[in-house]
Amino acid sequence: MPQSPTPIPQGDADALEESVDQALAACGGDARATIRALILANEYLEAEVAELMKSVSHAYARGRFHPYNG
Template sequence: MPAAAPEPAAPAEGDLDLAADQAIAACGGDAREAVKALLAANDFLEAQLDGLRKKVSAGYARGRFPGA
């Protein structure tokens, strides 16, 4: 039986702070605009993931994905 995949490591707090600073800077220093941009990017990625999940066969997914 194959070993379970390891859980992804949580990013270090300093990395998150740096990423947040970069996102805010990319939006001209406006934190609200940075949040809106990140939400839009997240929606786009979730839509892509949903599309890929629909393409995975039910046999391969073995019930792991709803709608697969």
């Protein structure tokens, strides 16, 4: 479920705008191609996070993961 957007500090907003411009340029200025590429990248990253979460859960259950206790 999408989270509500939070305000972006001005310095980060400038970096965000630059990233948007770079993404559009990488797709030849085609907004649909840019959105498609970003959706695919997001799906890939979500799958990676899911796999990593499974790995950590299995390692924790088998006693191979020791949390840092300071």
